[in-house]
Amino acid sequence: QLQLQESGPGLVKPSETLSLTCTVSGGSISSSSHYWGWIRQPPGKGLEWIGSIYYSGSAYYNPSLKSRVTISVDTSKNQFSLKLSSVTAADTAVYYCARVTGGVAGAFDYWGQGTLVTVSS
Amino acid sequence: DIQMTQSPSTLSAFVGDRVTITCRASQSISSWLAWYQQKPGKAPKLLIYKASSLESGVPSRFSGSGSGTEFTLTISSLQPDDFATYYCQQYNSYPGTFGQGTKLEIK
Numbered sequence: 001q002l003q004l005q006e007s008g009p010g011l012v013k014p015s016e017t018l019s020l021t022c023t024v025s026g027g028s029i030s031s032s033s034h035y036w037g038w039i040r041q042p043p044g045k046g047l048e049w050i051g052s053i054y055y056s057g058s059a060y061y062n063p064s065l066k067s068r069v070t071i072s073v074d075t076s077k078n079q080f081s082l083k084l085s086s087v088t089a090a091d092t093a094v095y096y097c098a099r100v101t102g103g104v105a106g107a108f109d110y111w112g113q114g115t116l117v118t119v120s121s
Numbered sequence: 122d123i124q125m126t127q128s129p130s131t132l133s134a135f136v137g138d139r140v141t142i143t144c145r146a147s148q149s150i151s152s153w154l155a156w157y158q159q160k161p162g163k164a165p166k167l168l169i170y171k172a173s174s175l176e177s178g179v180p181s182r183f184s185g186s187g188s189g190t191e192f193t194l195t196i197s198s199l200q201p202d203d204f205a206t207y208y209c210q211q212y213n214s215y216p217g218t219f220g221q222g223t224k225l226e227i228k
Contacts (some may be wrong), residue, residue, distance in 0.1 A: 046208065046221050047210075064122075101170070105212045106217070107171075108165070109167060112164065
Protein backbone atom coordinates (compact mmCIF):
# COMPACT_ATOMS: atom_id res chain seq x y z
CA GLN A 1 0.00 0.00 0.00
CA LEU A 2 1.46 3.32 -1.03
CA GLN A 3 2.13 5.69 1.84
CA LEU A 4 3.35 9.29 1.92
CA GLN A 5 4.71 11.10 4.94
CA GLU A 6 5.53 14.80 5.26
CA SER A 7 8.36 15.96 7.50
CA GLY A 8 9.89 19.28 8.40
CA PRO A 9 9.75 22.14 10.90
CA GLY A 10 6.35 23.05 12.28
CA LEU A 11 7.36 26.66 12.97
CA VAL A 12 9.03 29.04 10.53
CA LYS A 13 9.89 32.70 11.09
CA PRO A 14 8.56 35.39 8.75
CA SER A 15 10.80 36.08 5.73
CA GLU A 16 12.52 32.70 6.10
CA THR A 17 12.20 29.62 3.91
CA LEU A 18 9.74 26.81 4.62
CA SER A 19 11.20 23.39 3.78
CA LEU A 20 9.28 20.14 3.76
CA THR A 21 10.08 16.64 2.54
CA CYS A 22 7.68 13.91 1.49
CA THR A 23 8.87 10.33 1.83
CA VAL A 24 7.13 7.76 -0.34
CA SER A 25 6.96 4.13 0.77
CA GLY A 26 5.26 1.07 -0.69
CA GLY A 27 5.94 2.22 -4.24
CA SER A 28 8.49 3.94 -6.45
CA ILE A 29 8.60 7.67 -7.00
CA SER A 30 10.11 6.85 -10.39
CA SER A 31 6.74 5.65 -11.69
CA SER A 32 6.26 6.77 -15.28
CA SER A 33 2.51 7.07 -14.67
CA HIS A 34 2.43 9.64 -11.92
CA TYR A 35 3.46 13.07 -10.81
CA TRP A 36 3.95 14.03 -7.16
CA GLY A 37 2.39 17.12 -5.71
CA TRP A 38 2.01 19.55 -2.85
CA ILE A 39 -1.28 21.06 -1.65
CA ARG A 40 -1.91 23.35 1.29
CA GLN A 41 -4.89 24.29 3.42
CA PRO A 42 -4.91 27.34 5.70
CA PRO A 43 -6.72 26.70 8.99
CA GLY A 44 -10.48 26.60 8.42
CA LYS A 45 -10.13 27.28 4.69
CA GLY A 46 -10.06 25.44 1.38
CA LEU A 47 -7.39 23.63 -0.61
CA GLU A 48 -4.71 25.26 -2.75
CA TRP A 49 -2.65 23.48 -5.41
CA ILE A 50 1.02 24.42 -4.93
CA GLY A 51 2.75 22.41 -7.62
CA SER A 52 3.79 19.02 -8.89
CA ILE A 53 6.92 17.25 -10.13
CA TYR A 54 7.77 14.27 -12.30
CA TYR A 55 10.51 11.84 -11.33
CA SER A 56 12.66 13.31 -14.11
CA GLY A 57 12.63 16.63 -12.27
CA SER A 58 10.15 18.52 -14.46
CA ALA A 59 8.18 20.74 -12.11
CA TYR A 60 5.05 22.85 -12.46
CA TYR A 61 4.01 25.57 -10.05
CA ASN A 62 0.94 27.58 -9.19
CA PRO A 63 1.56 30.98 -10.83
CA SER A 64 0.43 32.69 -7.64
CA LEU A 65 3.38 31.13 -5.79
CA LYS A 66 5.81 30.54 -8.62
CA SER A 67 8.33 33.20 -7.65
CA ARG A 68 8.73 31.67 -4.19
CA VAL A 69 8.33 27.92 -4.73
CA THR A 70 10.78 25.20 -5.62
CA ILE A 71 9.84 21.51 -5.78
CA SER A 72 12.60 18.94 -6.21
CA VAL A 73 12.86 15.15 -6.31
CA ASP A 74 15.42 12.68 -5.00
CA THR A 75 14.74 9.31 -6.61
CA SER A 76 17.54 7.62 -4.65
CA LYS A 77 15.71 8.37 -1.41
CA ASN A 78 12.19 8.04 -2.87
CA GLN A 79 11.47 11.59 -1.69
CA PHE A 80 10.34 14.90 -3.07
CA SER A 81 10.62 18.27 -1.39
CA LEU A 82 9.03 21.69 -1.17
CA LYS A 83 10.73 24.99 -0.50
CA LEU A 84 8.72 28.18 -0.08
CA SER A 85 10.75 31.34 0.42
CA SER A 86 9.97 34.68 2.04
CA VAL A 87 7.09 33.29 4.06
CA THR A 88 4.50 35.41 5.82
CA ALA A 89 1.63 34.61 8.17
CA ALA A 90 -0.51 33.98 5.08
CA ASP A 91 1.57 30.86 4.41
CA THR A 92 0.45 29.28 7.68
CA ALA A 93 -1.34 26.11 6.63
CA VAL A 94 -1.47 22.35 6.72
CA TYR A 95 0.78 21.16 3.91
CA TYR A 96 -0.02 17.89 2.20
CA CYS A 97 2.02 15.84 -0.22
CA ALA A 98 0.17 13.53 -2.60
CA ARG A 99 0.48 11.31 -5.65
CA VAL A 100 -0.94 12.80 -8.82
CA THR A 101 -2.75 10.71 -11.39
CA GLY A 102 -3.99 11.88 -14.77
CA GLY A 103 -1.28 14.34 -15.72
CA VAL A 104 0.68 17.22 -14.24
CA ALA A 105 -2.38 18.81 -12.66
CA GLY A 106 -4.20 15.54 -12.13
CA ALA A 107 -6.28 14.13 -9.33
CA PHE A 108 -4.61 13.28 -6.04
CA ASP A 109 -5.21 9.63 -5.21
CA TYR A 110 -2.84 9.04 -2.28
CA TRP A 111 -2.21 11.67 0.38
CA GLY A 112 0.09 12.15 3.31
CA GLN A 113 -1.48 12.92 6.66
CA GLY A 114 -0.47 16.57 6.39
CA THR A 115 1.77 18.73 8.53
CA LEU A 116 0.87 22.07 10.08
CA VAL A 117 3.39 24.81 9.42
CA THR A 118 2.97 28.01 11.39
CA VAL A 119 4.71 31.19 10.33
CA SER A 120 5.40 33.27 13.40
CA SER A 121 8.28 35.07 15.09
CA ASP B 122 -6.69 30.14 -13.67
CA ILE B 123 -9.92 28.21 -14.01
CA GLN B 124 -12.33 29.12 -11.22
CA MET B 125 -14.41 26.38 -9.59
CA THR B 126 -17.62 27.31 -7.78
CA GLN B 127 -19.46 24.84 -5.58
CA SER B 128 -23.03 25.07 -4.35
CA PRO B 129 -24.35 25.02 -1.79
CA SER B 130 -21.64 25.98 0.68
CA THR B 131 -23.48 24.18 3.46
CA LEU B 132 -26.05 21.44 3.21
CA SER B 133 -28.10 19.92 6.02
CA ALA B 134 -29.65 16.52 5.48
CA PHE B 135 -30.97 13.44 7.24
CA VAL B 136 -29.45 9.98 7.21
CA GLY B 137 -31.01 8.19 4.25
CA ASP B 138 -31.51 11.34 2.16
CA ARG B 139 -30.34 11.68 -1.42
CA VAL B 140 -28.14 14.75 -1.80
CA THR B 141 -26.52 16.51 -4.72
CA ILE B 142 -23.62 18.96 -4.74
CA THR B 143 -22.90 21.07 -7.80
CA CYS B 144 -19.57 22.31 -9.12
CA ARG B 145 -19.27 24.81 -11.96
CA ALA B 146 -16.11 25.66 -13.89
CA SER B 147 -15.39 29.11 -15.32
CA GLN B 148 -14.51 27.48 -18.65
CA SER B 149 -14.82 24.04 -20.16
CA ILE B 150 -12.74 21.35 -18.47
CA SER B 151 -14.09 18.42 -20.49
CA SER B 152 -14.39 15.61 -17.90
CA TRP B 153 -11.22 16.44 -15.97
CA LEU B 154 -12.88 16.76 -12.59
CA ALA B 155 -12.34 15.05 -9.27
CA TRP B 156 -14.35 14.97 -6.06
CA TYR B 157 -12.88 14.60 -2.58
CA GLN B 158 -14.27 14.02 0.90
CA GLN B 159 -12.50 15.57 3.88
CA LYS B 160 -13.18 14.96 7.55
CA PRO B 161 -11.86 17.23 10.32
CA GLY B 162 -8.15 16.81 10.93
CA LYS B 163 -7.75 14.37 8.03
CA ALA B 164 -6.39 14.53 4.51
CA PRO B 165 -8.89 14.65 1.67
CA LYS B 166 -9.92 11.33 0.17
CA LEU B 167 -10.44 10.89 -3.56
CA LEU B 168 -13.98 9.72 -4.34
CA ILE B 169 -14.50 10.36 -8.05
CA TYR B 170 -12.11 11.07 -10.91
CA LYS B 171 -12.70 11.95 -14.54
CA ALA B 172 -16.10 13.32 -13.51
CA SER B 173 -17.83 9.96 -13.11
CA SER B 174 -15.29 7.23 -12.37
CA LEU B 175 -15.55 5.79 -8.88
CA GLU B 176 -12.24 5.42 -7.06
CA SER B 177 -11.49 1.89 -5.88
CA GLY B 178 -12.97 1.14 -2.48
CA VAL B 179 -15.47 4.03 -2.53
CA PRO B 180 -19.07 2.96 -1.82
CA SER B 181 -21.38 2.84 -4.81
CA ARG B 182 -23.79 5.30 -3.20
CA PHE B 183 -21.41 8.00 -4.43
CA SER B 184 -21.71 8.97 -8.08
CA GLY B 185 -20.54 11.81 -10.27
CA SER B 186 -21.78 13.24 -13.52
CA GLY B 187 -21.31 16.14 -15.89
CA SER B 188 -18.93 17.48 -18.48
CA GLY B 189 -17.85 20.82 -19.82
CA THR B 190 -18.60 23.34 -17.10
CA GLU B 191 -21.24 21.75 -14.86
CA PHE B 192 -20.78 18.76 -12.63
CA THR B 193 -22.61 17.03 -9.79
CA LEU B 194 -21.74 14.71 -6.95
CA THR B 195 -24.67 12.65 -5.71
CA ILE B 196 -24.90 10.54 -2.58
CA SER B 197 -27.86 8.24 -3.04
CA SER B 198 -28.60 7.42 0.60
CA LEU B 199 -26.66 9.34 3.22
CA GLN B 200 -24.88 7.34 5.87
CA PRO B 201 -23.58 8.72 9.19
CA ASP B 202 -20.01 8.40 7.88
CA ASP B 203 -20.76 10.72 4.95
CA PHE B 204 -21.07 13.91 6.98
CA ALA B 205 -17.94 15.78 5.94
CA THR B 206 -16.74 18.55 3.62
CA TYR B 207 -16.63 17.86 -0.11
CA TYR B 208 -14.38 19.53 -2.67
CA CYS B 209 -14.27 19.45 -6.42
CA GLN B 210 -11.02 19.95 -8.34
CA GLN B 211 -10.43 20.59 -12.01
CA TYR B 212 -7.35 19.11 -13.64
CA ASN B 213 -7.88 20.16 -17.21
CA SER B 214 -4.99 22.58 -16.81
CA TYR B 215 -2.63 23.68 -14.09
CA PRO B 216 -2.94 25.00 -11.51
CA GLY B 217 -5.45 22.35 -10.60
CA THR B 218 -7.93 24.56 -8.83
CA PHE B 219 -10.36 23.45 -6.14
CA GLY B 220 -13.86 24.54 -5.31
CA GLN B 221 -14.40 26.31 -2.00
CA GLY B 222 -16.00 23.24 -0.44
CA THR B 223 -19.46 22.08 0.62
CA LYS B 224 -19.98 21.17 4.24
CA LEU B 225 -22.54 18.40 4.63
CA GLU B 226 -24.14 18.52 8.05
CA ILE B 227 -26.51 16.17 9.82
CA LYS B 228 -30.03 17.50 10.30
